[in-house]
Amino acid sequence: xxxxxxxxxxxxxxxxxxxxxxxxxxxxxxxxxxxxxxxxxxxxxxxxxxxxxxxxxxxxxxxxxxxxxxxxxxxxxxxxxxxxxxxxxxxxxxxxxxxxxxxxxxxxxxxxxxxxxxxxxxxxxxxxxxxxxxxxxxxxxxxxxxxxxxxxxxxxxxxxxxxxxxxxxxxxxxxxxxxxxxxxxxxxxxxxxxxxxxxxxxxxxxx
Numbered sequence: 001x002x003x004x005x006x007x008x009x010x011x012x013x014x015x016x017x018x019x020x021x022x023x024x025x026x027x028x029x030x031x032x033x034x035x036x037x038x039x040x041x042x043x044x045x046x047x048x049x050x051x052x053x054x055x056x057x058x059x060x061x062x063x064x065x066x067x068x069x070x071x072x073x074x075x076x077x078x079x080x081x082x083x084x085x086x087x088x089x090x091x092x093x094x095x096x097x098x099x100x101x102x103x104x105x106x107x108x109x110x111x112x113x114x115x116x117x118x119x120x121x122x123x124x125x126x127x128x129x130x131x132x133x134x135x136x137x138x139x140x141x142x143x144x145x146x147x148x149x150x151x152x153x154x155x156x157x158x159x160x161x162x163x164x165x166x167x168x169x170x171x172x173x174x175x176x177x178x179x180x181x182x183x184x185x186x187x188x189x190x191x192x193x194x195x196x197x198x199x200x201x202x203x204x205x206x207x
Contacts, residue, residue, distance in 0.1 A: 016157065017166075018160075037050045056074065059077075078104075082116050085099075085116075158172060163176045
């Protein structure tokens with residue numbers, strides 16, 4: 001991507017399944033020069049690239065629908081992601097200062113990495129309290145929910161809210177699996193009942 005400090009490469013991981021689904025339904029998916037994120041609505045001059053104001057308004061609308069009262073904006077999402085990268089997740093270590101500079105696109109003399117490294121240090125107390133069961137580690141809870149779902153059959157990485165695998169159609173959601181099983185059982189009972197009723201009618205000479 002191109003930023004204030006020039007072009008840099010960003011590795012996508014958790015968002016890959018969602019982006020694959022979006023590319024499958026992209027209004028201009030056959031146009032290699034089309035922007036990745038465009039408006040669905042045609043404004044008379046064709047679909048256009050999403051600008052900052054449109055993204056900000058969309059985030060506000062989604063926040064209201066989700067019942068989030070806190071201010072939500074693109075820079076806040078960037079801040080949260082960089083904070084996550086700086087502190088790690090308890091299993092993997094966080095990024096160091098130089099790595100953060102490369103990911104965020106900060107210049108060599110920028111003091112911004114120090115802010116995030118400091119934040120990651122402050123999280124140690126929260127982690128200790130969470131591990132002791134004194135507080136709930138809400139950040140880890142959210143991260144777990146947004147992680148891609150790996151299909152146990154074909155190992156495809158699906159988006160976090162997928163109910164079925166996009167490749168082999170295996171059920172990925174436990175609630176959906178239970179519903180399907182209950183429906184099959186109900187259908188079997190209905191089928192057995194119909195067979196018993198038909199046999200009874202035959203025995204009684206009924207049509």
